[in-house]
Amino acid sequence: ATNNDFLLAVEGLTVSFDGFKAVDDLSFYVDRDEIRVIIGPNGAGKTTVLDLICGKTRATAGSIRFEGRELTKMSEHEIVRAGVGRKFQTPSIYEDLTVFENLELSIPGTRHVFKALGFRRDRAVVERVTRIAEEIFLADQLTRRGDELAHGQKQWLEIGMLLIQDPALLMLDEPVAGMSVAERTKTADLLNRITRGRSVIVIEHDMNFVKDIAHKVTVLHQGRILSEGDIDKVQSDPKVIEVYLGH
Numbered sequence: 001a002t003n004n005d006f007l008l009a010v011e012g013l014t015v016s017f018d019g020f021k022a023v024d025d026l027s028f029y030v031d032r033d034e035i036r037v038i039i040g041p042n043g044a045g046k047t048t049v050l051d052l053i054c055g056k057t058r059a060t061a062g063s064i065r066f067e068g069r070e071l072t073k074m075s076e077h078e079i080v081r082a083g084v085g086r087k088f089q090t091p092s093i094y095e096d097l098t099v100f101e102n103l104e105l106s107i108p109g110t111r112h113v114f115k116a117l118g119f120r121r122d123r124a125v126v127e128r129v130t131r132i133a134e135e136i137f138l139a140d141q142l143t144r145r146g147d148e149l150a151h152g153q154k155q156w157l158e159i160g161m162l163l164i165q166d167p168a169l170l171m172l173d174e175p176v177a178g179m180s181v182a183e184r185t186k187t188a189d190l191l192n193r194i195t196r197g198r199s200v201i202v203i204e205h206d207m208n209f210v211k212d213i214a215h216k217v218t219v220l221h222q223g224r225i226l227s228e229g230d231i232d233k234v235q236s237d238p239k240v241i242e243v244y245l246g247h
């Protein structure tokens with residue numbers, strides 16, 4: 001196997017902020033259809049890794065190959081168009097628009113059509129929005145305004161707004177923060193369902209949720225990999241135990 005067989009190949013990735021290496025010579029590989037969970041104590045560099053992949057932060061050194069393309073040379077917009085979707089921790093939906101409209105506006109190119117046609121919708125758009133709404137448990141909420149949704153529903157809507165763009169890689173930062181146990185279970189089902197033809201990278205603290213979704217776990221500490229493997233392997237790794245007990 002060569003590194004081109006992976007959906008994402010991160011090699012030697014480094015970023016310095018005023019001489020401080022937040023991410024330090026990091027290499028990891030994500031398979032197709034894989035759910036990778038990144039864990040690690042606060043300040044380990046988890047968010048910075050996602051920022052580097054989506055182009056929000058520029059690498060000091062190293063490479064990020066995605067479907068054979070070098071992301072470190074691309075703009076944030078080009079990276080989105082290449083098929084990378086990123087969800088931040090706080091939902092950023094349009095509060096004054098309906099669920100339908102939020103999803104519709106997220107279809108690439110629709111923003112323009114929406115205005116030009118004065119809300120006249122073609123059937124393909126309606127079908128696409130409806131299909132995604134079903135995936136994210138909001139099929140019966142299409143006419144609800146964003147600000148009327150519960151916190152968990154807002155999180156799902158934002159995942160839907162990314163899914164409707166059909167990214168090959170979806171990156172989520174603590175997607176179940178603030179959710180009830182029932183909502184967490186549904187979110188785990190959702191993530192497990194959408195990984196056919198798609199990979200997901202999740203930053204997560206809730207180890208019960210990690211168990212429900214992770215194919216493989218990467219433990220970061222001080223910008224480097226402390227441990228990597230399946231959940232049982234990393235949880236029993238003395239290095240991991242030491243770092244978590246030391247906090």
Ligand code: ADP
Nearest residue numbers: 017021022040041042043044045046047048049
């Ligand atoms: P985590 O997500 O694991 O909690 P972060 O990636 O947010 O960690 O941060 C890793 C380290 O990099 C922290 O020490 C943080 O203060 C630092 N850091 C992150 N972004 C910046 C920035 N833009 N400028 C300076 N320091 C930063």
